[in-house]
Amino acid sequence: MRLYGDLAPWFHLLTAPEDYAAEAERYRSLIVGAAPGARTLLELGSGGGNNASHLKRHFSCTLSDISPQMLALSRTVNPDCEHVLGDMRTVRLGRTFDAVFVHDAVAYMATENELRDCLGTAYAHTRPGGVGLFVPDYTRETFRSRTSHGGHDGADGRSLRYLEWSTDPDPADTAYEVDYAVVLREPGHDPRVVHDHHREGLFPEHTWLYLLEQVGFESPVAHGRADPDDDTSQTAFVARRPG
Numbered sequence: 614m615r616l617y618g619d620l621a622p623w624f625h626l627l628t629a630p631e632d633y634a635a636e637a638e639r640y641r642s643l644i645v646g647a648a649p650g651a652r653t654l655l656e657l658g659s660g661g662g663n664n665a666s667h668l669k670r671h672f673s674c675t676l677s678d679i680s681p682q683m684l685a686l687s688r689t690v691n692p693d694c695e696h697v698l699g700d701m702r703t704v705r706l707g708r709t710f711d712a713v714f715v716h717d718a719v720a721y722m723a724t725e726n727e728l729r730d731c732l733g734t735a736y737a738h739t740r741p742g743g744v745g746l747f748v749p750d751y752t753r754e755t756f757r758s759r760t761s762h763g764g765h766d767g768a769d770g771r772s773l774r775y776l777e778w779s780t781d782p783d784p785a786d787t788a789y790e791v792d793y794a795v796v797l798r799e800p801g802h803d804p805r806v807v808h809d810h811h812r813e814g815l816f817p818e819h820t821w822l823y824l825l826e827q828v829g830f831e832s833p834v835a836h837g838r839a840d841p842d843d844d845t846s847q848t849a850f851v852a853r854r855p856g
């Protein structure tokens with residue numbers, strides 16, 4: 614995926630850390646609601662560190678991603694956080710945290726086996742009595758085909774605008790498709806247009822709850838029903854590791 618590879622230095626012009634205050638507050642509240650006193654947090658698929666730039670005020674954050682370019686970008690806004698290269702399906706840090714958080718990056722688990730592996734990684738890093746929080750963009754129930762657009766102007770003269778088009782060509786499988794048309798402008802260069810294609814996972818709520826219990830979490834709960842136009846309303850799955 615080019616957005617997390619050669620285009621990673623542009624990611625904060627696609628989606629900016631300052632836009633994440635409200636949703637990060639929702640995640641903080643869900644975490645401390647399930648694990649009062651939580652202090653340490655591991656994020657899997659932490660990307661540009663947008664949520665972390667807010668969550669780090671409340672937790673000591675360890676940020677993990679499969680993309681070295683995205684970790685490098687996150688370090689620019691979160692130099693005070695530990696960054697670790699790793700695949701959320703397999704990474705093992707050999708220590709546990711009060712909370713493990715997986716935000717929209719969990720969408721890159723496109724099969725049930727991949728999702729189970731990711732939830733297993735989260736469980737392995739959650740201390741007994743700690744909490745796992747998982748916030749996919751969509752569940753099977755909340756998905757609808759849509760287009761959205763956005764972008765930002767940077768202080769360095771670069772600008773980005775994008776159109777994001779989500780479709781589900783085969784409702785019988787566990788994935789949907791996302792096409793991005795991205796326009797990049799930078800001083801001294803002609804504008805460039807880039808196409809990026811992502812395949813993302815789509816699972817019914819009951820699959821999430823079943824898999825969370827299967828990997829060892831107890832009493833998983835789905836919070837909220839997604840309004841696709843409101844980034845603070847996605848279905849959030851909260852589950853505790855037995856203490």
Ligand SMILES: C[S@@+](CC[C@H](N)C(=O)[O-])C[C@H]1O[C@@H](n2cnc3c(N)ncnc32)[C@H](O)[C@@H]1O
Nearest residue numbers: 617658660661662663664679680700701718721
């Ligand atoms: C949309 S970005 C996450 C942004 C993040 N929520 C934030 O607050 O900045 C998705 C991230 O998932 C990462 N990713 C995709 N597959 C992964 C995997 N198997 N393991 C770890 N990270 C992965 C990508 O490298 C990318 O950085």
